[in-house]
Amino acid sequence: MMIQQQGKKVGLPLMNxxxxxxxxxxxxxxxxxxxLRKSSTNWCIINDGTDTPxxxxxxxxxxxxxxxxxxxxxxQVPVIKRFTGGGTVVVDKGTVFxxxxxxxxxxxxxxxxxxxxxxxxxxxxxxVFKGIxxxxxxxxxxxxxxxxxxxxxxxxxxxxxxxxxxxxWDYAEGNMAFLKQPARAPEYRM
Amino acid sequence: MMISRRIWQKRPPTSSWIFLRxxxxxxxxxxxxxxxxxxQTPSLIGFLSSYAASSFRSVYKISSLEMPSMVSRxxxxxxxxxxxxxxxxxxxxxxxxxxxxxxxxxxxxxxxxGDEIEEFQPLCAVQSDKATIEITSRYKGKVAQLLHAPGxxxxxxxxxxxxxxxxxxxxxxxxxxxxxxxxxxxxNSPDSKLNKDTVGGVLATPTVRNLAKLYGINxxxxxxxxxxxxxxxxxxxxxxxxxxxxxxxxxxxVSADCREQLLxxxxxxxxxxxxxxxxxxxxxxxLRGFQRTMVKTMSMAAKIPxxxxxxEINCDALVKLxxxxxxxxxxxxxxxxxxxxxxxxxxxAMSKYPFMNSCFNxxxxxxxxxxxxxIGIAMATQHGLAVPNIKNVQSLSILEIxxxxxxxxxxxxxxxxxxxxxxxxxxxxxxIGAIGGKFGAPLLNLPEVAIIAMGRIEKVxxxxxxxxxxxxxxxxxxxGADHRVLDGATVAKFCNEWKQLxxxxxxxxxxMR
Numbered sequence: 001m002m003i004q005q006q007g008k009k010v011g012l013p014l015m016n017x018x019x020x021x022x023x024x025x026x027x028x029x030x031x032x033x034x035x036l037r038k039s040s041t042n043w044c045i046i047n048d049g050t051d052t053p054x055x056x057x058x059x060x061x062x063x064x065x066x067x068x069x070x071x072x073x074x075x076q077v078p079v080i081k082r083f084t085g086g087g088t089v090v091v092d093k094g095t096v097f098x099x100x101x102x103x104x105x106x107x108x109x110x111x112x113x114x115x116x117x118x119x120x121x122x123x124x125x126x127x128v129f130k131g132i133x134x135x136x137x138x139x140x141x142x143x144x145x146x147x148x149x150x151x152x153x154x155x156x157x158x159x160x161x162x163x164x165x166x167x168x169w170d171y172a173e174g175n176m177a178f179l180k181q182p183a184r185a186p187e188y189r190m
Numbered sequence: 191m192m193i194s195r196r197i198w199q200k201r202p203p204t205s206s207w208i209f210l211r212x213x214x215x216x217x218x219x220x221x222x223x224x225x226x227x228x229x230q231t232p233s234l235i236g237f238l239s240s241y242a243a244s245s246f247r248s249v250y251k252i253s254s255l256e257m258p259s260m261v262s263r264x265x266x267x268x269x270x271x272x273x274x275x276x277x278x279x280x281x282x283x284x285x286x287x288x289x290x291x292x293x294x295x296x297x298x299x300x301x302x303x304g305d306e307i308e309e310f311q312p313l314c315a316v317q318s319d320k321a322t323i324e325i326t327s328r329y330k331g332k333v334a335q336l337l338h339a340p341g342x343x344x345x346x347x348x349x350x351x352x353x354x355x356x357x358x359x360x361x362x363x364x365x366x367x368x369x370x371x372x373x374x375x376x377x378n379s380p381d382s383k384l385n386k387d388t389v390g391g392v393l394a395t396p397t398v399r400n401l402a403k404l405y406g407i408n409x410x411x412x413x414x415x416x417x418x419x420x421x422x423x424x425x426x427x428x429x430x431x432x433x434x435x436x437x438x439x440x441x442x443x444v445s446a447d448c449r450e451q452l453l454x455x456x457x458x459x460x461x462x463x464x465x466x467x468x469x470x471x472x473x474x475x476x477l478r479g480f481q482r483t484m485v486k487t488m489s490m491a492a493k494i495p496x497x498x499x500x501x502e503i504n505c506d507a508l509v510k511l512x513x514x515x516x517x518x519x520x521x522x523x524x525x526x527x528x529x530x531x532x533x534x535x536x537x538x539a540m541s542k543y544p545f546m547n548s549c550f551n552x553x554x555x556x557x558x559x560x561x562x563x564x565i566g567i568a569m570a571t572q573h574g575l576a577v578p579n580i581k582n583v584q585s586l587s588i589l590e591i592x593x594x595x596x597x598x599x600x601x602x603x604x605x606x607x608x609x610x611x612x613x614x615x616x617x618x619x620x621x622i623g624a625i626g627g628k629f630g631a632p633l634l635n636l637p638e639v640a641i642i643a644m645g646r647i648e649k650v651x652x653x654x655x656x657x658x659x660x661x662x663x664x665x666x667x668x669x670g671a672d673h674r675v676l677d678g679a680t681v682a683k684f685c686n687e688w689k690q691l692x693x694x695x696x697x698x699x700x701x702m703r
Contacts, residue, residue, distance in 0.1 A: 060295055060317050086320040114291075114321040140320050154321035158312055181609040 013042055013106035020047040025054050025091055026080055028099075033083050035101050036155065036162045043101040045164075049093035053175055054078045056166070058086040058153060065180065072178050084162065086140075086153030088179055094170030101162045112161050114140075114154050121152070121163050142167070279334055281349040282327065284316065293345045294318040296338045305333045307353070314350065331355035343476060393420040405430045479605075480574030491633040495673040498631050499681045503689050505647045505663040508532070511695050515588075529567070529621060530591040532644070535691035536619065537563040537583040538701055543684040547616045549637040550675050557639075557675055566615035566635060567595065569602045570625065576602045577635055579615035619644065629666040639672040640681070 020028065028047050035043050055077055057066060063079060066088045072079060077090075091097075100121065104112040110120045122137030129135035133144040142150035142165065150167040284294060294316035301313055312324045334352040338344055392409040394402070398421055402409050405426065412429045414421040477485060508528055515526040540547045544559045551558065566579035578598040580591060601607045618635040623646030630643040645666040652662040671681050691697055 058317075058320075059297060059322055083322065084320075085317040085322045113323070114318065117321075152320060154323075156321055156323040158310060158324055158326050 013103070015042040015044050015102075018043060018045045020045065022049050022051050022093065023047050024052070025050040025056060025097070026078070028097060029056075029080065029082050032099055032101065032162060032164065036157065036160055039101070040103065042103060042106055043099070045097070045099040045101075047097040049095060050091050050097070051093070052078070053090060053092040053172070054080055055088065055090050055178055056080045056082055057088045059083055060085070061088055066182065068178055068180060075178075077175075077178060082153070084153035084155040084164065087151055087182060089151055089166050089168075090171070090175040090178055091166055092172060092175060094168065094172070096167040096169045097164065098167065099162065099164035101160065103160050105159075112156050114156070117154055117156075117161055117163050118152070121165075278355065280329060280331070280353045280355050282313070282351050282353055283347050284325070284344045284350050286346050291318045291346065293343050294323075296340055296342050296344055296350070297322060298340050299336060300324075301333050301336075303333050303336055307331060307333060316344065325350065327353065329353055329355045343478075393418060394422075398423050398426055402426050405433075407433065480571070480576055484575055487636060488633055491636055494634055494636070496631075496634065496670050497673045497678065497681075499669045499671065499678065499685060500629060501667055501669075501685050501689060503665045503667060504693050505665050507693055507695050509647070509663055524589075524592060525596070526592060527595075528647070529619075530588045530595060531695065532692065533565050533567075533580065533583055533591050533595075533619065534586075534588050535695070535698060536565060536617070536642070536688055538691055538698060539684055539688035540617065541584065541701075542687055543680060545676060545680060546640045546671075546684050548639055548675065549616070550639055550672060560616040562614075562616065564614050564616045566618035566638075567598065568618060568620040568622075568635075569599060571602045571605065573605045576607055576612065577615065577618055578602060578607050578611040579618075581614065617641070623647065623665065629668040631668055632670045634670055634672060639675045641670045643668045643670070 025047075028045065028050070032045065035045075055067065055072065057063070057079065059081060061081060063069060063072075067079065089095075102110075104110075107120060110116050118137060118140065122142075125137070125142060126135065136143055136145075138146070138148075140152065141148040142152065150165050152163060152165040154161060154163050295318075297315040297317050299314045301307055301311075307313070307327050307330065309328065309330045310326045312326050314325050316323055316325060331353040334354045336351045337349055338351075344350060393414070393416070394409055399409065401423060402412070402421075407426060407429060409421055409426075412421050412425050415425050416422040505528070508531060511531055512526055512528055519526060540563055545557065547563055548557050548559045550556075562581060563583040564579040564581045565583050566577045569576045569578065578601070580586070580594045580598065583591060586594070598607070598611060601611065615635065615638060617638055618632075618641045620630070620632050620641065620643045622630050622632075623644050627645055629645040632641045632643040634641050645668075647663045647665045649661045650664050651659045652664075654660055667685070669681055669685060
């Protein structure tokens with residue numbers, strides 16, 4: 001509480017940092033949604049990998065359009081529909097998840113709409129990946145050059161927003177076969 | 191699990207902006223300086239000078255001036271409450287939620303019709319690309335009508351729902367009154383006597399009020415059958431019929447004048463009162479999937495200078511070939527048609543004329559001669575026009591082509607074609623003749639440079655050398671070509687080669703490996 005008050009005096013909001021290791025992605029998503037809707041402070045959650053491979057779709061994802069259902073059923077891969085928009089990803093122990101949950105007024109210069117949030121997160125990750133392999137935020141994806149290595153998604157509520165990313169630190173090629181090519185591709189890949 | 195608190199790191203001001211947004215060049219992104227940005231209702235001018243177009247204004251009390259489709263009385267200043275009408279229906283549009291985003295999918299409603307809502311109460315959740323966004327209400331009021339269902343795609347600027355705002359202090363027996371918001375057209379009504387019929391107090395939509403006015407009907411006289419005593423269109427029409435039958439000829443002459451006005455405006459109204467029918471309303475069909483893609487691709491194709499080359503091909507040999515395949519077919523799953531042979535001979539002809547199997551790069555003025563013959567086959571499905579392609583026809587036998595064609599046709603029928611099937615084509619065949627028609631003038635399937643439309647094979651009379659008439663199965667083909675890359679001579683020679691292979695299929699053996 002003291003730190004919070006002191007922080008407020010300096011004029012900067014506080015952020016709680018949560019470090020997880022191999023926490024199941026479903027549990028992480030439950031936690032995130034709860035924090036978004038019920039908490040009133042800012043959070044940064046970092047999860048180093050999930051325990052078993054899983055497929056995570058956006059809120060309006062339709063399995064028949066996005067997944068090779070036969071393979072998914074055969075290999076009994078869990079399919080999760082998350083509460084944010086965006087696309088589909090296969091995650092496993094090689095995925096690094098980074099989530100930012102903020103009050104709309106707390107981040108200087110950031111307005112609660114997707115482009116503004118992503119401008120800011122792009123800058124943040126620019127610092128992280130400085131000098132590495134031409135990192136950019138291109139349209140909605142985090143890329144090295146024109147190779148996407150992290151997708152992201154948002155949910156914006158009345159007073160808060162969440163921006164979360166799955167960075168593919170490593171991935172199993174075989175797992176990618178569970179996903180169909182999406183109907184829409186970003187312009188930079190055309 | 192480690193929880194720690196960190197003081198927020200002050201971001202160093204950056205001057206460079208690494209950001210590739212090819213379609214949003216007109217929007218300026220705010221400078222990321224760490225100075226506090228005022229968030230509570232700044233003045234409209236101040237706000238607009240920082241953000242060009244796309245702030246999420248339905249959250250704040252600032253309306254966007256860039257919404258051309260906002261017809262009704264939405265406020266245009268940040269002093270939303272001050273400018274509000276004392277009572278009235280307000281259209282709540284889907285505000286711009288991020289530059290370049292033209293539409294969102296409605297995910298769910300948090301309110302229903304009739305609910306009282308507070309200012310800034312969440313109304314619904316929408317999804318645009320990567321974000322789900324809660325839309326909150328600018329006003330306090332009551333939900334009058336929800337205009338979209340979950341799953342609908344809503345364009346930015348389109349009305350999401352209608353709200354009744356303020357105190358609707360109209361003295362009528364029904365509790366929630368829809369005060370009439372007159373559409374602009376109705377102001378021009380020539381007959382002043384009719385104006386008194388549109389005084390508020392009766393529940394009816396503007397269209398119904400207009401209809402009643404044109405028929406010279408007082409809404410109070412009409413038996414209302416709608417919810418909460420609302421007068422519906424059918425009620426007015428029914429009353430009009432009864433009135434017409436009772437009043438006789440005088441009404442008929444009025445109706446004649448009205449008819450002209452009506453036909454001018456809506457064109458769906460009956461000839462006379464006695465024959466009043468309930469005409470169906472217009473149906474709006476949003477274009478999705480293949481149809482939506484077709485809008486884009488055909489608009490681009492129309493910009494290319496096409497020329498068309500027409501030829502007739504004698505299909506005697508083709509018919510015999512197909513019959514032979516079918517008679518000697520041991521596999522019941524395979525059905526032999528003309529297409530595979532046409533496809534294979536097309537590929538053989540393209541080997542001699544590789545420019546037909548190319549694509550054109552406008553910027554660099556280069557023609558890329560494609561190595562693979564990926565022949566696209568236009569298919570009419572219930573979901574729209576699909577053009578999957580058979581890859582590497584140059585390496586496939588006619589039997590393999592038959593099987594692959596069948597596989598693609600089944601997928602197309604079930605709407606299960608994957609993007610790999612639909613992309614990478616190098617030339618397209620449109621067998622429109624399977625449905626009917628002599629031939630068509632096809633539009634290119636970009637970035638290809640040629641497309642071939644084949645009419646149906648029909649028996650026509652031909653003259654033999656000795657002057658006798660004999661029947662001949664003739665197919666007319668029309669080759670559409672990109673005149674920036676191909677000229678008439680090239681296409682003609684190519685077509686001659688293809689025609690020769692179809693009419694003399696034994697020649698395929700010469701080139702077979």
